Amino acid sequence: xxxVTYDHAQRMYPGADKPAVDDLNLEIADGEFLVLxxxxxxxxxxxxxxxxGLEEVTDxxxxxxxxxxxxxxxxxxxxxxxxxxxxxxxxMSVAENMAFSLKMAxxxxxxxxxxxxxxxxxxxxxxxxxxxPKALSGGQRQRVAMGRAIVRQPQVFxxxxxxxxxxxxxxxxxxxQIAALQQRLGVTTVYVTHDQVEAMTMGDRVAVLKDGxxxxxxxxxxxxxxxxxLFVAGFIGSPAMNLLRAHNVDGHAKxxxxxxxxxxxxxxxxxxxxxxxxxxxxxxxxxxxEGIPVKVSVVExxxxxxxxxxxxxxxxxxxxxxxxxxxxxxxxxxxxxxVTTDPTNVHVFDTxxxxxxx
Amino acid sequence: xxxxxxxxxxxxxxxxALALFAVYFFLPLLAMLDFSTRQLGTTGRTLxxxxxxxTDPTISSSIVTSVLLAVLTTVLMLVLLVPTxxxxxxxxPQAGTLVEFLCLLPLTIPPLVIVVGISNVYAxxxxxxxxxxxTLTFAYVVLVLPYAYRALDAxxxxxxxxxxxxxxxxxxxxxxxxxxxxxxxxxxxxxxxAAYVSAALVLGEYTFASLLNFSTLPTVLGLLSKSDxxxxxxxxxxxxxxxxxxxxxxxxxxxRRRTTKGA
Numbered sequence: 001x002x003x004v005t006y007d008h009a010q011r012m013y014p015g016a017d018k019p020a021v022d023d024l025n026l027e028i029a030d031g032e033f034l035v036l037x038x039x040x041x042x043x044x045x046x047x048x049x050x051x052x053g054l055e056e057v058t059d060x061x062x063x064x065x066x067x068x069x070x071x072x073x074x075x076x077x078x079x080x081x082x083x084x085x086x087x088x089x090x091x092m093s094v095a096e097n098m099a100f101s102l103k104m105a106x107x108x109x110x111x112x113x114x115x116x117x118x119x120x121x122x123x124x125x126x127x128x129x130x131x132x133p134k135a136l137s138g139g140q141r142q143r144v145a146m147g148r149a150i151v152r153q154p155q156v157f158x159x160x161x162x163x164x165x166x167x168x169x170x171x172x173x174x175x176x177q178i179a180a181l182q183q184r185l186g187v188t189t190v191y192v193t194h195d196q197v198e199a200m201t202m203g204d205r206v207a208v209l210k211d212g213x214x215x216x217x218x219x220x221x222x223x224x225x226x227x228x229x230l231f232v233a234g235f236i237g238s239p240a241m242n243l244l245r246a247h248n249v250d251g252h253a254k255x256x257x258x259x260x261x262x263x264x265x266x267x268x269x270x271x272x273x274x275x276x277x278x279x280x281x282x283x284x285x286x287x288x289x290e291g292i293p294v295k296v297s298v299v300e301x302x303x304x305x306x307x308x309x310x311x312x313x314x315x316x317x318x319x320x321x322x323x324x325x326x327x328x329x330x331x332x333x334x335x336x337x338x339v340t341t342d343p344t345n346v347h348v349f350d351t352x353x354x355x356x357x358x
Numbered sequence: 359x360x361x362x363x364x365x366x367x368x369x370x371x372x373x374x375a376l377a378l379f380a381v382y383f384f385l386p387l388l389a390m391l392d393f394s395t396r397q398l399g400t401t402g403r404t405l406x407x408x409x410x411x412x413t414d415p416t417i418s419s420s421i422v423t424s425v426l427l428a429v430l431t432t433v434l435m436l437v438l439l440v441p442t443x444x445x446x447x448x449x450x451p452q453a454g455t456l457v458e459f460l461c462l463l464p465l466t467i468p469p470l471v472i473v474v475g476i477s478n479v480y481a482x483x484x485x486x487x488x489x490x491x492x493t494l495t496f497a498y499v500v501l502v503l504p505y506a507y508r509a510l511d512a513x514x515x516x517x518x519x520x521x522x523x524x525x526x527x528x529x530x531x532x533x534x535x536x537x538x539x540x541x542x543x544x545x546x547x548x549x550x551x552a553a554y555v556s557a558a559l560v561l562g563e564y565t566f567a568s569l570l571n572f573s574t575l576p577t578v579l580g581l582l583s584k585s586d587x588x589x590x591x592x593x594x595x596x597x598x599x600x601x602x603x604x605x606x607x608x609x610x611x612x613x614r615r616r617t618t619k620g621a
């Protein structure tokens with residue numbers, strides 16, 4: 001078991017004018033499940049591949065435990081990688097696929113068989129050991145890919161979107177299985193995904209990347225409650241946070257001609273225009289004329305709760321406002337409702353720099 | 359079921375097409391067999407001309423030469439091309455177009471032109487390695503490059519070589535292991551067809567051997583057809599059968615490998 005450290009790590013592709021991953025500093029604790037998340041092209045996969053040794057590190061260092069692995073070939077890093085398309089060897093049976101790394105490590109045959117069987121038991125693959133990968137379903141192949149990594153008993157698991165090729169239902173169940181498995185094995189894991197729900201549900205900590213730069217690394221709840229900047233605020237949470245452009249007028253955010261109270265320390269820190277972030281559940285419905293008017297365009301009733309999507313004519317309010325409502329309180333399309341919020345529930349950002357003020 | 363209505367017409371077409379093809383394909387062969395076993399002046403049969411293939415030292419040695427050439431060319435081609443192509447795919451994909459261009463080049467230049475160019479080089483080859491017909495191997499490797507390249511390229515394109523290699527490397531394999539244990543077994547079919555195409559081409563190659571004055575099976579048969587037509591035809595048929603047997607052996611070998619691995 002080991003920690004993983006990214007120390008000012010950079011990956012610059014030849015001919016590119018800016019790095020794919022720039023000055024990445026990240027400390028991953030022993031046994032931790034860290035998720036790298038971000039939109040496509042943000043450098044999350046590149047960061048993972050740098051750790052795996054499949055991508056060159058052009059500056060800085062990467063350490064596994066106390067070992068500097070920056071320039072070691074992949075086979076000497078003691079990691080196991082799980083790929084999005086599984087990359088199972090088509091010419092080998094499931095058992096041979098899973099035993100591959102042990103064969104490479106010259107583990108005696110009996111022990112090899114033993115460890116493969118154990119992993120197969122863990123993953124419910126025992127009856128498929130003699131089959132070829134092409135005779136397996138997508139979910140089974142995914143489990144073989146996991147098994148191949150587990151059998152190696154590596155210091156670090158590197159998982160590159162391992163659930164992306166599964167259908168929605170299977171993805172949800174496998175998500176919990178992987179998280180539980182990781183917990184049981186206690187192996188430090190770096191997991192890449194573009195799906196923020198996956199990131200929030202699986203990770204002990206989540207690192208959000210954008211344009212090759214780490215935006216914030218924190219526990220899922222902290223990311224949700226205290227997003228460090230506008231990008232994280234908009235990226236984390238589903239449905240997404242409402243971001244409203246506002247002027248800072250004596251401790252209030254003036255959105256169009258409606259004033260919303262904000263946190264006083266944030267207000268004092270603000271120098272220019274601010275952006276106010278309100279989660280869908282942070283809105284309060286108030287009487288006519290009191291808050292921001294929202295014309296309801298779509299109502300989603302989910303039973304326990306519901307969401308109202310609508311638009312507001314106020315300046316600075318985005319085209320679509322999302323409000324979470326009580327599941328039993330019905331609103332009709334075309335109706336206009338008025339909403340406001342409380343200073344404690346408002347996230348305040350500097351519009352220009354995007355940095356958090358509250 | 360669908361097979362009753364349109365099926366009949368389809369089946370008939372298929373039988374007719376197959377029959378036509380069989381006639382087109384086998385009739386010349388049968389004619390060759392007939393001609394090569396005919397006894398002059400009588401209606402009887404003789405295998406004299408076939409026996410000549412073995413007893414006549416010129417012919418038998420040319421057969422040995424051609425077979426050896428086929429083997430050497432195939433081996434040298436595989437040794438050169440397979441690792442190069444895998445390496446290009448894995449490590450320097452930007453060089454792929456260049457390698458493809460170089461490999462396909464021999465196809466665009468008529469053999470006659472190549473021979474004229476190569477004959478100067480062969481003066482040196484002969485000087486350094488002697489005048490054995492086996493030195494033709496070098497020229498033949500160039501000649502078979504386009505066909506072997508195509509076969510290997512198709513096989514490599516059908517497997518995701520890069521990810522498979524990455525998976526193996528992250529699980530503790532070095533480059534040699536990646537190539538031998540992961541990539542090669544997955545492109546085995548392509549390697550075999552490249553080998554077959556090369557062997558078949560070499561067994562039938564005439565221009566190079568003839569113009570460089572080497573005695574290989576095709577050139578000897580060419581001479582023979584002028585002096586002893588019957589033995590010439592017997593030799594041609596024998597060469598054809600040899601190539602067929604080779605193909606059957608190779609495909610049987612490929613199939614056996616697949617099944618034993620799967621069991």
